[in-house]
Amino acid sequence: xxxxxxxxxxxxxxxxxxxxxxxxxxxxxxxxxxxxxxxxxxxxxxxxxxxxxxxxxxxxxxxxxxxxxxxxxxxxxxxxxxxxxxxxxxxxxxxxxxxxxxxxxxxxxxxxxxxxxxxxxxxxxxxxxxxxxxxxxxxxxxxxxxxxxxxxxxxxxxxxxxxxxxxxxxxxxxxxxxxxxxxxxxxxxxxxxxxxxxxxxxxxxxxxxxxxxxxxxxxxxxxxxxxxxxxxxxxxxxxxxxxxxxxxxxxxxxxxxxxx
Amino acid sequence: xxxxxxxxxxxxxxxxxxxxxxxxxxxxxxxxxxxxxxxxxxxxxxxxxxxxxxxxxxxxxxxxxxxxxxxxxxxxxxxxxxxxxxxxxxxxxxxxxxxxxxxxxxxxxxxxxxxxxxxxxxxxxxxxxxxxxxxxxxxxxxxxxxxxxxxxxxxxxxxxxxxxxxxxxxxxxxxxxxxxxxxxxxxxxxxxxxxxxxxxxxxxxxxxxxxxxxxxxxxxxxxxxxxxxxxxxxxxxxxxxxxxxxxxxxxxxxxxxxxxxxxxxxxxxxxxxxxxxxxxxxxxxxxxxxxxxxxxxxxxxxxxxxxxxxxxxxxxxxxxxxxxxxxxxxxxxxxxxxxxxxxxxxxxxxxxxxxxxxxxxxxxxxxxxxxxxxxxxxxxxxxxxxxxxxxxxxxxxxxxxxxxxxxxxxxxxxxxxxxxxxxxxxxxx
Numbered sequence: 001x002x003x004x005x006x007x008x009x010x011x012x013x014x015x016x017x018x019x020x021x022x023x024x025x026x027x028x029x030x031x032x033x034x035x036x037x038x039x040x041x042x043x044x045x046x047x048x049x050x051x052x053x054x055x056x057x058x059x060x061x062x063x064x065x066x067x068x069x070x071x072x073x074x075x076x077x078x079x080x081x082x083x084x085x086x087x088x089x090x091x092x093x094x095x096x097x098x099x100x101x102x103x104x105x106x107x108x109x110x111x112x113x114x115x116x117x118x119x120x121x122x123x124x125x126x127x128x129x130x131x132x133x134x135x136x137x138x139x140x141x142x143x144x145x146x147x148x149x150x151x152x153x154x155x156x157x158x159x160x161x162x163x164x165x166x167x168x169x170x171x172x173x174x175x176x177x178x179x180x181x182x183x184x185x186x187x188x189x190x191x192x193x194x195x196x197x198x199x200x201x202x203x204x205x206x207x208x209x210x211x212x213x214x215x216x217x218x219x220x221x222x223x224x225x226x227x228x229x230x231x232x233x234x235x236x237x238x239x240x241x242x243x244x245x246x247x248x249x250x251x252x253x254x255x256x257x258x259x260x
Numbered sequence: 261x262x263x264x265x266x267x268x269x270x271x272x273x274x275x276x277x278x279x280x281x282x283x284x285x286x287x288x289x290x291x292x293x294x295x296x297x298x299x300x301x302x303x304x305x306x307x308x309x310x311x312x313x314x315x316x317x318x319x320x321x322x323x324x325x326x327x328x329x330x331x332x333x334x335x336x337x338x339x340x341x342x343x344x345x346x347x348x349x350x351x352x353x354x355x356x357x358x359x360x361x362x363x364x365x366x367x368x369x370x371x372x373x374x375x376x377x378x379x380x381x382x383x384x385x386x387x388x389x390x391x392x393x394x395x396x397x398x399x400x401x402x403x404x405x406x407x408x409x410x411x412x413x414x415x416x417x418x419x420x421x422x423x424x425x426x427x428x429x430x431x432x433x434x435x436x437x438x439x440x441x442x443x444x445x446x447x448x449x450x451x452x453x454x455x456x457x458x459x460x461x462x463x464x465x466x467x468x469x470x471x472x473x474x475x476x477x478x479x480x481x482x483x484x485x486x487x488x489x490x491x492x493x494x495x496x497x498x499x500x501x502x503x504x505x506x507x508x509x510x511x512x513x514x515x516x517x518x519x520x521x522x523x524x525x526x527x528x529x530x531x532x533x534x535x536x537x538x539x540x541x542x543x544x545x546x547x548x549x550x551x552x553x554x555x556x557x558x559x560x561x562x563x564x565x566x567x568x569x570x571x572x573x574x575x576x577x578x579x580x581x582x583x584x585x586x587x588x589x590x591x592x593x594x595x596x597x598x599x600x601x602x603x604x605x606x607x608x609x610x611x612x613x614x615x616x617x618x619x620x621x622x623x624x625x626x627x628x629x630x631x632x633x634x635x636x637x638x639x640x641x642x643x644x645x646x647x648x649x650x651x652x653x654x655x656x657x658x659x660x661x662x663x664x665x666x667x668x669x670x671x672x673x674x675x676x677x678x679x680x681x682x683x684x685x686x687x688x689x
Contacts, residue, residue: 014277016299020324020417026368027406027416029399033392036385045271047372048383049665067299096321097301108305113515114508121300142324142417200414204421204429205591209317211418239311244321 008057008156011043013077015063015070016097016125020142021088022046022062028145035149038156058083058155061134064090066097066125078132083155086128087148089141093213094247096141098125101247102259126247136161141211141244144196164195167215168208171199180207185230187240192218192250210243214250224254234258266653268664278673280664282649289653292645294638294668296512307628312338312597312619316422319615319630323674324417325368328361328409329608331422332483333615333630338424341602341619342595349588350426351483353412356581357419358482358606359574360408363446364416365609366529366567366574367405369672370453371398374564377666378460394456397449401571404446408578411439426592436582443579450572451547457568458551462561465648469558469640470522471531474607480539480573481532483606488535491522497605500614506631517636524639527611528671529566530557541580544573560644560670567672597623608633610672634673641671 012022026032026047035041043052059081065071078084086092094101100108105123109116128134138151138161147163154161168190172179180186180202188207190199194215201208214220220241227237241255268280277298283291303322310318315334320327332354339346346354371394372384381387388395406416411431413419421427472493474485488494495503506515519525537545537555548569557566599621605614611633618627644667652663 016301018321018324018327020321020327023324023368023417026372027402029403029406032399033385033388033395036388041383041385044383048385049376049662050382063299066301069297070299095301096303096306096318099306100302103305108302109300111305111308112300112302115510118508118510119300121302125301141321142415197415201420201428204414206420206423206428236311239314243314243318 007038007040009042009055010039010152011056011059011077011081012041012046013043013059013061013063014046015061015074015091015128016066017063017088017090017095019046019062021091021140021148022060024087024143024145024148025060028149031149035152039152054080056081058085058152061086061091061128062088064094064097064125064127065122065131066100067121069120071122071131074128074131083135084128084132085136085138085151085155086134087138087143089139089211089213089244090125091128092137092139092248093127093245094125096244096246098247099242100125102242138163139194139212140196144198147196165216166195167191167218168193168195168197168199168202168212171195172202175199175203177202180205181226187227187230187232187236189223189240191223192220210241210245210251213245213248218250220250220254224257266660266664268661271665271668278668280645280668282645282664284653287650287653289646289649292642292649294512294641294645294673296638304628304630307617307625310625312341312617312623312625313424315615315617315625315628316424317418317420320418322630322632325365325674326361326608326610327418328357328413328422329606329613331419332358332606333604333608333613334617335422335424336483336604336606337602337615337617338619339602340604341600341617342424342598344425344593344595346426346593349586350430350591352581352585353427353430354422355482356408356578357412357422359578359581360405360412362574362609363405363450363571363578364402364409365405366571367398367402367453369609370457370564370567370571371395371402373672374567374669375457375460377662377669378564397452401446401449401453404442404449404575407439407442411435423592425595426588426590428591430588430591433585433587436585440579440582443575443582447543447572447575447579450568450575451543454547454551454565454568454572457564458553460564462559463648463651464559465561465644466558467644467647469530470519470525471534472519472525472527472612472636473532473535474605474612475535476539478539480536480541480577481607483604487605487612489519489525490535493519493521497614498603500603500605500631501616501629504631504636506635512638515631515635516638517631518639524643525636526640526671527633527636528563529570529609529611530560530563531611532607533557533566533569540569540573541576543576544569547572560667563670563672597621610634610674611637632674634671637671637673641668641673644670
């Protein structure tokens with residue numbers, strides 16, 4: 001039998017985020033206790049009281065970098081981590097809070113706080129990979145818990161995670177769902193968004209709103225033409241691309257075409 | 261000088277980043293500060309210019325543990341601006357969705373975050389080695405709540421079905437049958453959880469809280485009701501800002517809420533329960549009494565039992581809704597955007613969640629105001645630390661830190677919402 005010390009040490013870190021992605025780990029109800037056997041949950045403040053100590057074999061990082069303190073903290077965490085995996089749209093693209101990147105941060109802060117001077121925040125919210133090297137980025141707002149388990153299992157086995165990078169559109173077709181864009185004229189980001197959610201929005205009779213960010217080769221120009229035929233104006237197109245993955249490169253570039 | 265500062269550098273088993281600082285003078289706590297350094301995400305600013313239909317999905321991202329609460333407050337606020345009132349099966353399904361979130365969120369807090377305090381473990385996962393049945397039961401209960409969310413909303417976190425005017429899609433009656441079977445098990449498990457938690461040891465810590473919660477004429481509150489207190493407050497949600505002030509303090513990125521008429525107040529399970537005991541279903545009332553609770557609970561440590569009672573109620577209520585469910589003619593009603601102000605308050609697992617939106621004629625949001633339960637509870641939590649902390653000052657440092665964390669954890673603070681870790685800092689001077 002392996003001693004507890006021989007178990008790989010897992011750490012879970014939080015930056016600017018909603019906690020939903022690390023909660024996905026606690027949502028793996030049947031597998032959670034098994035996971036606790038296979039790994040030492042060495043640092044997971046959301047779930048366990050344990051001090052930060054030593055080196056971590058796998059660090060899962062949730063959230064974006066949006067304060068000077070966090071920009072320093074992620075560098076220290078990278079030094080303590082053999083492998084570092086970012087989980088979710090905040091950590092991989094800056095999250096919904098990256099809408100500040102397209103606005104004036106002073107005006108934004110003053111809109112919320114009576115004393116903006118007490119608040120120390122950066123003008124931008126950015127992905128972890130813009131600050132330190134990242135071994136793998138798991139997309140989603142929130143991440144898919146089965147993909148999260150796959151990523152952890154892959155790192156335990158020292159292999160690449162099997163996470164598809166094709167579009168939501170492909171998933172819809174393979175599930176035999178009627179296309180909400182073609183059949184109902186509903187605006188849908190499915191053709192340009194990475195799969196992972198199980199194409200749930202089309203299943204609920206609504207268009208995909210881009211939780212998993214751009215797929216590997218997004219043809220946003222072609223989708224733009226299709227959406228324009230639905231009568232979507234520029235303001236609508238701008239909002240469509242500027243949500244939970246607004247700062248992901250392909251979505252940011254496309255949104256800028258509709259910004260003027 | 262026997263004065264010192266006690267610091268909890270990191271508050272664990274809570275949602276978000278925060279710390280505690282106690283200032284001790286002559287063996288008494290002079291000041292207690294809940295410090296929140298969760299980075300501000302500026303939702304009220306980024307909501308401006310968004311379409312009113314986007315409010316539920318955007319605000320859901322404030323909290324991954326209670327996204328439904330945000331979706332419910334947002335959707336009802338927007339609907340009030342549009343003059344929409346949902347009724348019948350659609351209204352019942354929104355209650356059912358909320359039941360799912362209460363079960364999931366409370367079961368998480370009871371099993372993985374709070375119970376380890378009473379039984380002396382660092383985590384629920386450590387606790388599982390010696391209390392495997394209780395932990396498995398709690399996790400399965402949590403899963404039953406998540407099953408409701410996944411069935412009605414497509415996924416557990418940030419479900420996708422809530423829409424202004426109703427839902428994007430509603431379930432078929434037959435889809436709900438297997439869920440009812442799981443919920444019958446869950447109701448028994450919740451009953452067992454009430455018994456289990458009622459056997460914990462609770463320190464004698466009662467105080468005269470000002471409780472604030474929704475009250476509805478006939479129901480235990482989720483989405484509707486007047487905002488009431490045990491001190492005579494009885495207002496419509498639209499009057500919230502006339503009675504409650506939010507101020508900013510330097511130590512926190514979360515704003516502090518206070519009643520204009522009387523300072524700190526508490527929202528959440530203790531308040532909801534104490535103001536609405538008679539609205540609980542008979543099985544929940546009986547279980548509460550058998551667990552030694554009266555119709556009012558003023559000991560924050562016992563909040564774990566009250567949460568278990570609310571889980572039991574939510575399972576029971578979910579079963580009632582499923583039994584009476586008839587498929588609506590349409591999943592949502594149509595509407596035309598119009599300018600106006602929309603306000604709603606609903607009962608998140610952690611307490612009252614207030615949303616207000618100003619909407620322009622083009623259907624975009626021009627102003628947003630969100631007051632989450634943890635911002636409202638900050639002052640009451642600090643008061644708990646000041647009142648009850650003194651009796652723990654003689655404990656060794658590690659136990660003192662643990663007690664202070666527990667005093668905060670009693671209220672299941674959601675720091676991501678209010679703006680993870682609590683820092684204990686004790687200053688003696």
